[in-house]
Amino acid sequence: MIPFNKPYLTGNETKYIEEAVKSGKISGNGIFTKKCQHFFESNYGIKKALLTTSCTDALEMAAILINIKEGDEVIMPSYTFVSTANAFVLRGAKIVFVDSRKDHPNLDESKLEALITSKTKAIVPVHYAGVACEMDAIMALAKKYNLFVIEDAAQAVDSYYTGKDGVKKALGSIGHLAAFSFHETKNIISGEGGLLAINDEQFVERAEIIWEKGTNRSAFFRGEVDKYGWVDIGSSFLPSEIIAAFLWAQLENxxxxxxxxxxxxxxxxxxxxxxxxxxxxxxxxxxxxxxxxxxxxxxxxxxxxxxxxxxxxxxxxxxxxxxxxxxxxxxxxxxxxxxxxxxxxxxxxxxxxxxxxxxxxxxxxxxxxxxxxxxx
Missing domain, CATH: 3.90.1150.10 (Aspartate Aminotransferase, domain 1)
Structure with a gap:
């Protein structure tokens, strides 16, 4: 049987995992985590990248960062995975679904504006099959109505969009926030795994706190504060160094x-x-x-x-x-x-x-x- 998918190993996955174990730090945010995050920042023009245990977690972080609350509306395609919607439903949002284009499963940008109300908080374009949504139109609407754009770039690693200005931009670097997946079915994998891309400066500091269970632990380890504690809501979004080590072997290739x-x-x-x-x-x-x-x-x-x-x-x-x-x-x-x-x-x-x-x-x-x- 030819399977639908077969994970590809580059050869260095187990080597790097062993290195991570021998380093004495496998709980996350070590050398391999930093390598992976820097890869996305330097190669794709992302302001701040944070590895997560899944793309689902990255989307849930995004929902927290834009302060989704009961009664808010979030527009997204109906033709997507449940995680896209769940991240916002968990915070109390009402999901407003937009139809797909006739020529592609991506959302039909021409139908977005009619769905915007005073309760709309965000638009979540999903780059289906790694092919870009019409981001100029989406970002223009977001600017006009003061909305956030969160790109679901789960399938879109190493894919690009060229706007009317002729500038080629990596998917995940255009919206205020974006989420990637490294699930075993994706191009680049770590079994499970994801990444939150932060492109709006206002979210950088808080994202790191939410990522670290609502604490300023990362700032403490950088010597920016003399102790760390509970300063915001958050959860255990940070993956182990073992996942990051596996991912780094993939990103190298x-x-x-x-x-x-x-x-x-x-x-x-x-x-x-x-x-x-x-x-x-x-x-x-x-x-x-x-x-x-x-x-x-x-x-x-x-x-x-x-x-x-x-x-x-x-x-x-x-x-x-x-x-x-x-x-x-x-x-x-x-x-x-x-x-x-x-x-x-x-x-x-x-x-x-x-x-x-x-x-x-x-x-x-x-x-x-x-x-x-x-x-x-």
């Missing part, structure tokens, strides 16, 4: 990993183009303002029946392909709370999107061969 993944993606695209056209299947689209980080290769089937047939056919040939998100506005938890308009594009992607295997050691020739010989 980011260029190599990305090169191979992009090659797989391009092979899929070029060799499936004619087959997709014959079967009325759409291939992924990358807007001209975005780059493709090869996080995912997906197909958009013409209907649910075709997708079901495709997944079953691949499984019979020992290839695991999977669908993706179920519309959050129709979820068992939130459907009774949602009283907005139908989200037709979101529901279309829920019913028709299928993800093909994509990982470093993939034998993509077999997947392509099975697909091009199939008639759906």
């Amino acid at each position: 980011l260029e190599k990993i990305q090169s191979v993944r992009k090659s797989h993606w391009e092979n899929y695209y070029s060799k499936l183009k004619d087959w997709a056209l014959e079967n009325q299947i759409e291939l992924p689209r990358t807007p001209n303002y975005a780059t493709n980080n090869a996080h995912m290769f997906y197909l958009i089937c013409k209907d649910l029946n075709q997708r079901t047939k495709l997944i079953e056919h691949l499984k019979e040939k020992e290839i695991l392909a999977v669908f993706h998100y179920i519309s959050l506005h129709k979820s068992p938890f939130y459907s009774l709370k949602y009283n907005g308009k139908p989200l037709l594009e979101t529901d279309r992607f829920t019913d028709t999107l299928v993800r093909l295997p994509l990982f470093y050691e993939l034998n993509f020739d077999k997947v392509i061969d099975v697909l091009v010989k199939s008639n759906l």
Whole structure:
């Protein structure tokens, strides 16, 4: 069976973990944590980066930082993972869902302004498949209505957006805050793991306190205060040095990993183009303002029946392909709370999107061969 995903090891993960253990400090915020954080700050123009135990934790930190409270409204796509919404629901927010674009699962920026009310506190764009949302439009709305923008960049490591000014910016460096994931299904992994990107100076000091369980412990270890104590709310968001050591081995090899993944993606695209056209299947689209980080290769089937047939056919040939998100506005938890308009594009992607295997050691020739010989 060709799995949907297979974690790739660069070879230095266990070596660095052993180094971390021998250093006598494995509880976090040691040498490997600092290396990983500096990597994001120096390579992607992020003002302050903080490793977290997951992208979910990074999003929850963001919700705390912008002081989400009961009655606040947060706008986000319905076509996303539950963590995007949970982070704000936990603080008492009402989630206002926006539909996806017709040409891409990303949120439709043209439908945002109509959803903004006096209670709106933030917009949370999700860069689906590592492809940028239209950030100029989103940031302009945020400025106009005094809102925060929190990028869900879980899938978007090493991906970029070029605005109307021609400046190319890394995803995660544009909004006031952003969250990345290093879950084993992502391009760069540490099993579980995440990172909070802080791009607005006003949040830097408090973020570090929230990260350290609500204490000013980090300031104490830098010699900035003579003792540390409980100064704010917070939680145990800081990961162990073992996770950071594993992640550093991956980040060192980011260029190599990305090169191979992009090659797989391009092979899929070029060799499936004619087959997709014959079967009325759409291939992924990358807007001209975005780059493709090869996080995912997906197909958009013409209907649910075709997708079901495709997944079953691949499984019979020992290839695991999977669908993706179920519309959050129709979820068992939130459907009774949602009283907005139908989200037709979101529901279309829920019913028709299928993800093909994509990982470093993939034998993509077999997947392509099975697909091009199939008639759906």
